[in-house]
């Protein structure tokens with residue numbers, strides 16, 4: 001059974017933080033909450049950890065009703081990778097299972113994109129992105145023979161944000177709206193078991 005209350009508690013805490021802080025401050029304040037969430041891999045329901053044979057999956061776990069943030073489960077099959085892309089809102093990446101390789105890009109004088117050294121991200125690790133810093137990147141599964149999963153938090157409804165994918169050699173960008181892989185989200189709100197238990201106490 002999954003300990004879905006960990007996700008519920010994270011969403012409650014993040015909703016408070018986002019309501020009380022500016023976007024820049026919210027990203028800093030949510031980072032330790034996400035680190036707590038990905039410290040244990042016992043809460044993500046099975047439906048949201050299923051890989052696709054050809055493409056990485058992005059399962060929406062929660063979108064704030066005011067679209068101030070969203071929480072997404074990224075599931076990478078063996079060897080799968082994102083295109084080079086940007087976000088245009090703040091973002092946090094927390095590794096839940098497996099390992100991922102992250103590459104940042106900066107513009108060269110000829111307009112091409114220059115890759116940083118690949119960074120290996122391990123379970124429990126959280127990295128931050130912002131429109132000003134590390135906004136253009138790519139991520140891939142570090143493994144050729146197993147699934148990796150990361151939990152991402154963004155400062156908007158990321159599946160509906162107008163952003164871009166890039167060609168590294170020319171630096172040319174193409175419009176990109178990612179959408180989501182799922183049409184239902186986890187039920188976080190069935191708290192009946194704990195209420196019944198309290199009745200019996």
Ligand SMILES: [Fe+2]
Nearest residue numbers: 085086087137
């Ligand atoms: Fe990204």
